[in-house]
Amino acid sequence: MKLDTRHGWNYDGCTKCAIKTIEQNDSTYCPTCKKKPDSVEPKLKIHYTVEDETGKVTVVFWDKLAVQLLHKTVAELKAILHDDKRTYDFPDELDNLIGKKMILKLKINAYNKKYSNSSISVTQYTECGDLINEFTEANDEGQVEDNSKEVSNQHMDKPQNDEPVEKHQLSVQQVPQNYVGLEEITITELVKTQLEPAVAQTKGKRKCAAKK
Template sequence: MNQLSLSSTYSTKVYINLDHQQDYIHWDSEEVAKNKRTIREIIKFLVQSKSQEALFYCMAVVKKVNAENGWHYVSCTDCHKKAKTIGSKIWCEGCKKEFSSPTRRYRLELHVKDESGSTIFVVFDKEAERIVRIPTTQVYTTEIKDEDDEEDVVPKPIKILLGKTYMFQIKINPNNIFTTKQNFTAIHVFEDHEYKQLQHEQEEKNQILPLK
């Protein structure tokens, strides 16, 4: 049986190359191998764990995009947390500020599955935008407005995720442990071919590598 272990530090760092406008990642293949888990093993960790934090990697396929809770949220332009829409104004309770125009960010609830089971991975904002490849505002403007504001419908650009395999970097925190709703936040998502390419190049070079 695999021995579950905690990761106290993040093994993935993202850098920006301003000259080429590309994302770069320092990929620690040993850390990934050490903390790679199946969905069943991640859930088992939650059952056995107390107030602890961990970072795991999980390869899974997207079976469904849950839209019951929407696929985006209106956020504060300062803290990026969810804001309330009051009439024509946007109010952030945390910052105690009012905004006139909404900032929309992705919040995708992905129903994922591997050989051991299934669960929900939640992907936010820029990480979701990277795999959808279209900004949130553009999807909202071109898709939702054409469908009479049916925000519980999954827009076509987001449906491209269905059936695809990704490597999810999952962050476990006390919120996962003490909640009855089973879902996990994915702080990074890599397409299957991206992960395999990075893994191969890391073995050869062991240096900073481009995502694209």
């Protein structure tokens, strides 16, 4: 839906583990490597507000996925900002994903569970149109099936003669025959043959005011 500009768009990360470094005792320290990193380099960290039928959430594309999506590194984007002498700090290229429909695989950690409004990291994604359609159709069919089960179950709860009866196990939710079980297969496996996603062409309307 939109680029979230509250958290910046890049950070200095350890070249070995990509974790954000911190300043400790007048020196740079990597919380994962537990030592001063051999070297530090700028990395992408882009926040977007996304929405589906269940609601909205802020997600984070970290460096590796962000570079795949934008086809540009932090250094290249900073060079563009410098050469164009732009009056704001966020490259226009970050707006390229606005309006795109994707399937995202998210990583929920303990911090997300404790703070419901925290940003959630994206671990995998796909823009494959056929896969998105199958996913949507399967969800729609599943909702219809669930509603049918509720109605059927109401009639099973109590027999007309008030005699106890054995409860019946409801059948497993049915999905279209050509549907690949998304509950059992990761997105990576589903899109093994998919070409690298093309760079989106749709741009948002954010200009200088976005910095505020």
